Amino acid sequence: MATDRPAAPALQEELLRRARERAAARTATGPGSTDRGPAPLSRAQHRMWLMDRLGHDGASYSVPFATRLRGPLDVDALASALTGLVRRHEILRTRYVQRNGEPCQEVLPAPESIAVPVVPADPAEAARLLAAEARRPFDLATGTVPRALVLRHGPQDHTALLTFHHISIDGPSLEMVADELAALYETAARSREASATAPGSHPAQPRPRPPQYADFARHEHRAAPGRLDEGLRHWHALLDGAAPPRLPGPAHPPTDLTARPTGSHTTPLAPEVPAALRELGRRHQATPFTVALTAAFATLHRGTGQDDLVIGIAGTHRRGTAMRGLVGLCVNTLPLRVDASGDPSFGTLLKRVRAALLDAQQHTDVPFDLIVDRLGAAARGADGTSLVRVTADVLGAPTTLRLPGTDAEYVEVGVGEAKFDLSFGLVDTDRPAALVQYRRAALDEEAATGLGATYAALLTALATAPDDLPLSQLTEAEGVQLPSTAVELGDSDAHPAERILRSHPHLSDAAVVSPPGGPLLAYAVLREIGGPSPAELRAHLRDRLAADLVPAAVTLLDVLPRAADGTVDPVRLPGLPSLPAPEGPHADAVREGFAALLGRTPAPDDDFFALGGHSLAAVQLAERLRRALTLPLTGLDIMQARTPRAVSALLDGRAAERAAASLRPATRPGQTGRTSRTAAGQPGRARTGTVLVTGATGGVGSFLLRELAAQGRPVLALARPESAHLVAADGVDVVEGDLTDLDGLRTAVRSADAVIHAASTFTRPEVDVAAMDAMVDAWSRGPFVFVSSVDAYGHPGGGRVVEESPSHEPLSPYGRAKLDCEARLLRAAGTAGRGGASAVRSPLVWGPHDRLRDQLRWGATGVLYQAIREGRPLAVPRPGAGGHAWYGAAWVHGAALARAVVSCLDTPVHGVANAISGHVAWQDLAAELSQLLGLKGNLEESDDIHPDLDHHWHYDSDRLARALRPLPGEDLASVLASMITPSLDRQPTRT
Known part of the structure; x- marks a missing residue:
């Protein structure tokens, strides 16, 4: 028979834990002690209390904490989490009174529950309602228990407001509160689910007791009188x-503030x-x-x-x-x-x-x-x-x-x-x-x-x-809006229209070209999405220039193409009259590559896709050119450049960049110096603590190198010969090789004290698996972290995927390769002197890097992006279609993924962990993209599920939650903006 009481051993264990906690409270001293009774105010609290007594408080010291939450919100779990938070932290249930003429703080009993009222509200009314709630004053004498309010805008659209008093919280505290509330919320939600399905299940283990602020205040007052x-x-x-x-001061002070x-x-x-x-x-x-x-x-x-x-x-x-x-x-x-x-x-x-x-x-x-x-x-x-x-x-x-x-x-x-x-x-x-x-x-x-x-x-x-x-x-x-403006406006050689466009506050770059025998043309790069249209920019020029100086057209670009010397490259500007065909070994190789893969010899300005090209052919062409010319090139480069002329110019620029790179002659991984470049098959021992990173030249790899550099860890970066100069930096030794060079991989692994394997062919699973076999065979010490993919889960039946859930068919070849690589790694972990292993499964990786930026433009998310850009109608799955309540994408910011992966070096998960920054429904992603692009999407909900949009899984990511906590600029809106908005300092697309 089910019972709500814990089993006898569990009860005894709980009673013993409480007894130990009481004993610790009686004997503890210093800032972590647990004295009971009134406590003095800290110095910071005393000033806050004084402001309140002088009537200077009002709402100035209210700390409102509001978040718009899109998705299913369990209000009861939120109330339980807030109640648990207040129970854990006594400062959140403290009142401030006077005893013998001196202010002191007294901890109030923990509340049984804290109400979280829910108020239906139109989003347009939210700001007024939130401000009114946050302005309600606290009475310090009766307590500062935080207040909660939830505005319900729709079934899965809410704004949650928590209001604290500044006397009980500061900025770092708010971050801790947010983290704890999320963890307590998840525990409460799961407990409710478990209780519904299995009554009498054992409650979650209590969290360690945090330090209490009253003890800090006591410690501050107990310090030696002459200490300060x-x-x-x-x-x-x-x-x-x-x-x-x-x-x-104001000449006429406002009478009503x-x-x-x-x-x-x-x-x-x-x-x-x-x-x-x-x-x-x-x-x-x-x-x-x-x-x-x-x-x-x-x-x-x-x-x-x-x-x-x-x-x-x-x-x-x-x-x-x-x-x-x-x-x-x-x-x-x-x-x-x-x-x-x-x-x-x-x-x-x-x-x-x-x-x-x-x-x-x-x-x-x-x-x-x-x-x-x-x-x-x-x-x-x-x-x-x-x-x-x-x-x-x-x-x-x-x-x-x-x-x-x-x-x-x-x-x-x-x-x-x-x-x-x-x-x-x-x-x-x-x-x-x-x-x-x-x-x-x-x-x-x-x-x-x-x-x-x-x-x-x-x-x-x-x-x-x-x-x-x-x-x-x-x-x-004073008054200058762009650092480039002050310099470029003084350039007397620039065309007047170009100088005016460069000084425009909504433009980040501009060029005016006068082709032989053709009309004057202007090209501009918007500073932000939603800036002036080409017609508005041309009108802006007409108002300031004589008619013969106004360009015939203004074309908006993501970024101005530039040659190796930094000047605008007219060859890669669209819309110009025909120019002589490019010549040289790069142009010859490009022309031959187009002909071999597409079955026809292209003209210099023929479009790759118009000739029958597709994404796989672009990858094959890039690999062919990369091997022949030993220059960095990716399939995305081909898909963006598109014409033989543009691809040839891109290769010319890459060759000039490589020639200008300052790399010393090859040395062994153990030698000292700013950088080194070694052959993968060359024996040697890297510096102590060196982390081998594969895939270092990719989008994820770039964030990994930054995170490792920030932690001061020496790095051995695996890169192809043509790309070795791209990752050269202080603290980085470069070992030349790739996933097809199995002997080189083994040597590189033996040279390092830890491994982060982030490279993947994406299209050749047999190469990926063989590479993992070689690396595991050579692995003999330290931790090994493998950047895997949520594709390894296949197609689970439900909507929520717990870490290490079994995989379900069908699995794509890419997903099966990831699963096979994980199995090989985890079987070897902890044997023959090897360290712990971590398989970090990631979804779509987004971030301000070209190799990641274009993930938004291709694949499933690209379906939405392209439809909005082109104004095409697109049907997105209606919630409930196909028996699934939600359709969308899991994603992770590249920097957050890097933090999570690097954290596994010190604390391996000894298994599988998910790296998820968040989940976004297709409807919400479409709305965000429409707003950023300044365009209205032509999307409708339908019960028919577009095959590219048939994604309906939420992935838990408990094990790496702390490392994945977003830093400034890593929220969904910011990362999408960084991927869409042109960036003048973005990194070139490289392999």
Whole structure:
């Protein structure tokens, strides 16, 4: 008979666990202790409590956390997860009262349940409803249990809002909360499913108890009384005589700020600006944050005319493993004082800011309130923090609540007033921007606009300006929108129409060509999807030029084709009159290859597909040319270039690029130096800890190399001879070979201490399996990670696929090869000195790399993309068609996959793990693509299932969930935008 009570042994084990926990609570000391009863406030909490007592709180310190969730949402599981979260973290159920005249915090009993109300709401009304909910004040004396609200826009479309009080949470805490909620939600949902199918099943094991914030506050107060004296003396000497920046207040202060208490100005930056700022920082041994902070100081100097400036930055009290997993308020404000006098160059100012930042980081443990107290009345205003009126930060992608089975999208909820008078922010995502936020009661609107424009212009100018240019000259670029504009507009040799197009704010590149005997033609590259049309651009030119200077047509391109010297290559521009046929060995090989595979000799501008070509023929042609010419080339290159002329020009460019590459003569893998290039069959021993990476020149491989480089791991990269120079970098030894060279593979494996096998032929499964056999045969030590594919699952019967689920027929040849390779690897793991093995199955890999970018344009997802681009009607499967509730694609960001794969080197999964960033329904993908392309899709739902769209599986990815947690720019919308929007600094397509 079924029973809801656990079996006797399980009950005894649970009672023993609780007894041990109580014993630990009685004896624990320090920041991880578990004292009961009232606790003092931490320094950061004390200031927050004081603001509340002074009536300065309102909604300013509400922390709304909203996410649009598309997919099936289990509201009961969300309520259970939130309840479990509040039970685990006492700070989320704490009230703030006074005892004997002193404020203290008291932990309230854990709630039995937390309600999650669901309100039907049209998406257009969501912003108003969310803001109203988030603005509801908390009563600190009664507690700060987070509030929840779910807006229901449709059966599988919701917006979930959680509202916290800042006294109980900070930015890093919010990320932990999001992760824990997702895990607790999944546990609750599965428990409900299990209870429905198997009543009386054993409950999930309890999670380890996290550290509690009240214990941190106690530890802070128990510290030796004189512990901070040295730091206080340091800050007093540093800040003595400092004054807050003089910001121009509004001439007529607003009388009603309830509607818009905070102002902001966001200026988009060119996509290449963040990378240029990182390079600038690298030259000066400074982080991107330091570079952006220096730009804020320079902007403030320009805007106020002051040399002695103070800007605040966020510090943290989080230190050591004892505080890992701690939810609470652990932030601290660090005031940086910098001298901007003498019209320094930006490089000089950067050194001053870097020195001030390093100095401050040596004294982060001193609470800002104590610093203000030591400085006295001169540093204190009505709110106690007037010394820091201005702050600066670098902002990444915001945190979202990623619940299993749903796609998450961040939702901005505007509440409260800015906490500082002026804040500078560099938005470092795939859509970079310069942000200025300000209090409208404290800063003049016109002055704020000017500061925002100066900050954006300065960040832009830094991308190309010399490091030694004085600030007075550097900031003369105010108003410049593109770093290239300042240079290219001064090019007197450029056609006037080209100069005007280059200066257009919505264009990232342009060229004007005057072919012999033909009309003037213009070509332009949009900065973002949805920019001006060719007709609008031509009208823009007509308004500014004489009629004979206006091009006959403007053609929009993804990117301007350029020759090896960087100039626009007219041979590869569409629409030009016929040019002489290309000559030379590359052109001859291309012509012969077209003829051999397509059965006819092509003209220079014949289209590959018009001649009967297809994707497999493109791969075969690329392999033929690659072997004959020993130059990197892929099937996607053929499919994009399409004509013999364009393919020949591409090969000419690749040859010039290879000739310019600076590689030293071949050496053995163990030799020192910046790079080495070895023959695969050559014996040798690589550096200790070396990771062999196959497929290093591919899209996934490029992200793997970046992740390994970031961790400082030495790499042995397998590459074909024609592509070896493409992966040469610091810390990378290059071993020449490919999957068909089995002896070379064995030698390479023997030379390394770990293996990441990410290469695949995709079209020749017998080669893939033979290569795995050779590598496993040579494997004798360290971990081995194989980048497999979810195709190895075949066609499961249900809609959810658990890790290591058995495969179901039919399996494609590609999927069966992956499954066979996994079996060979996992059988060998742990034998004969071998380490652990991990088979990481991935779905479609997307990311800002040409080899990945085109996955969106071909295959199943390409069906949608091409239909939207061409305005063709397309029927997508209706939910429920064929007995399946959902149709769509699982996907993973290339960087997230790399993190997951590399994490398996240290912690092998000893089996199969899925690497999934998310799932997107065909309807949602079509909507996202339509929005990004600025086109309206002609899609309808149907019970007839298009064979290319017959995908209906959700894949669990528990084992690698932490490594797969998205970083800024890795959400679905951002990665699709990066794959569609032209990028000036994207990597060339290579093999």
